Amino acid sequence: MKTDLNGKVALVTGAARGIGKAIADTLAANGALVVYADISPTLEQTVADIPNGTARHLDVTDAEDIAAGIEWLVQKFGGLDILVNNAGVNTAGHRVTLEQFPREEWDWIVNTDLTGCYLVTKAAAPAIFKRGGGRIINIASVFGLVPARLQCAFAAAKAGVVNLTKAMALEFAERGVLVNAIAPGSIPIAGSRGLFSGKDPIMKGRLEGMLSHIPLHRFGKCEDIANAALFLAAPENDYITGSVVTVDGGWTAGYSRDF
Numbered sequence: 072m073k074t075d076l077n078g079k080v081a082l083v084t085g086a087a088r089g090i091g092k093a094i095a096d097t098l099a100a101n102g103a104l105v106v107y108a109d110i111s112p113t114l115e116q117t118v119a120d121i122p123n124g125t126a127r128h129l130d131v132t133d134a135e136d137i138a139a140g141i142e143w144l145v146q147k148f149g150g151l152d153i154l155v156n157n158a159g160v161n162t163a164g165h166r167v168t169l170e171q172f173p174r175e176e177w178d179w180i181v182n183t184d185l186t187g188c189y190l191v192t193k194a195a196a197p198a199i200f201k202r203g204g205g206r207i208i209n210i211a212s213v214f215g216l217v218p219a220r221l222q223c224a225f226a227a228a229k230a231g232v233v234n235l236t237k238a239m240a241l242e243f244a245e246r247g248v249l250v251n252a253i254a255p256g257s258i259p260i261a262g263s264r265g266l267f268s269g270k271d272p273i274m275k276g277r278l279e280g281m282l283s284h285i286p287l288h289r290f291g292k293c294e295d296i297a298n299a300a301l302f303l304a305a306p307e308n309d310y311i312t313g314s315v316v317t318v319d320g321g322w323t324a325g326y327s328r329d330f
């Protein structure tokens with residue numbers, strides 16, 4: 072898809088790699104000035120070959136860091152039109168039951184995935200309002216719609232993102248801001264490709280089981296999410312707000328196995 076985002080300023084959190092980088096690259100390729108925000112030490116490298124991309128350290132769990140980042144962005148670019156709340160974390164590989172789930176991990180996941188979305192939006196929204204409107208896209212998960220076992224914090228945080236998106240859409244409509252969420256299915260990213268290769272001992276044997284739940288019978292690509300985000304951010308979308316777009320190969324459409 073191609074659209075015209077010339078003159079638009081976008082902020083994408085968690086943009087150093089994976090889905091966030093793909094979204095930021097796609098917005099930039101369509102003309103937006105894009106701030107790639109992340110805590111990763113590799114952030115500068117990510118942006119090096121993007122002429123209209125700028126790196127900015129921004130920790131979505133730190134209200135002071137966010138406030139400084141938004142102030143810097145508005146001074147440098149004159150305003151903000153598109154916010155993508157993408158930064159997110161989850162337990163990698165090890166899965167435990169709720170009664171064994173460590174409090175520190177619960178706090179880390181909920182603070183990053185859900186509270187981070189609230190904090191960044193709270194700080195950034197006034198800059199979007201000043202432009203007379205814009206777009207906010209929150210990256211949720213299919214597990215925010217249909218939870219998986221042994222991922223209580225992630226499931227709860229992403230379900231929160233889903234309803235927070237709708238709450239934002241209700242409040243921001245009168246300010247011209249359309250707010251939507253994307254719920255990705257299973258998207259192998261740089262850090263997780265090992266898990267998806269079939270060689271990882273934890274994942275071995277689970278992959279076929281996962282694929283059997285996906286009607287399209289393949290995992291998704293970061294670009295699948297980026298294309299959905301581009302459409303939601305584009306001027307061509309001017310009537311979708313408060314929606315959750317599932318990009319999951321049909322995973323949450325229903326039971327894909329016969330019974």
Ligand SMILES: NC(=O)c1ccc[n+]([C@@H]2O[C@H](COP(=O)([O-])OP(=O)(O)OC[C@H]3O[C@@H](n4cnc5c(N)ncnc54)[C@H](O)[C@@H]3O)[C@@H](O)[C@H]2O)c1
Pocket residue numbers: 084085086087088089090091108109110111129130131132157158159160161183210211212213254255256257258259260261262
């Ligand atoms: N990959 C999938 O299968 C999948 C599925 C459903 C939802 N998601 C969601 O998509 C989003 C992107 O995931 P991904 O798979 O690309 O993950 P990823 O780990 O590749 O990227 C996440 C990025 O967020 C950054 N980040 C982490 N904590 C941060 C913080 N406090 N402040 C700022 N940045 C921070 C990391 O440095 C990293 O660059 C997340 O919200 C994730 O929950 C991913």
